[in-house]
Amino acid sequence: MVKALIIDDEIDICYLLSSILRTKNLQVSYVNSISEATISLEKQQPEIIFLDNHLPDGLGIDFIKQLKLSYPSTKVVMITAFDNYSDRTKAFNNGVDTFISKPFTKNLIYQTVDNLTKA
Template sequence: MKVLIIDDELDICYLLSGILKQQHYSTRYVTSLSDAEIALKNDPPSIIFLDNHLPDGLGIDFIQFIKSRYPVSKIIMITAHDSPAEHRKAYAEGVDVFIPKPFTKEKIYSAINEITA
């Protein structure tokens, strides 16, 4: 299963990639929404890990773009901005799972199990 990580923090990209590769997922990462558009067009993934605060915009505003063009891709939002309002907006936009940072390996596996079950 292919996974795309969209996060501007390289250490998060490396950490998530490592966690996911332990479960035999194929991972790629990008650090901006503009790079995410290209990555999605070239090779749509099954799962997308999406940060909210990126250098060229908010991930939460990118959810509808993903859902309208890649409806089978599941979105897991990961963000340090973990307010009830952020949760509501993310789910209203179509996110499948919301995980606050910092996260654990168990939370990542749980989120994947939830969307692939």
């Protein structure tokens, strides 16, 4: 079973995204900050991370490099309401696999998971 970790400080987004991902038979957990993510990642390594940018203890966009260095096979999806060219460019330069704007659709999440889990 594919594991996914959601890192987002908006609990409603965590619940919504968790529900969508579970319908795709993913094992889902979520945390609300970078520091909580660091602790969670020490316990289990997910195949996919859904990462918000504006978190209480830092910017997700700056956390991408650390994620990719520590967990190179993990796919990272930046998911943010603050979508602009500069952030997209920085995210891809830092190693993000996909960039999604909020609000997102269920079908977009399904398509993203399908694309990232292809053999």
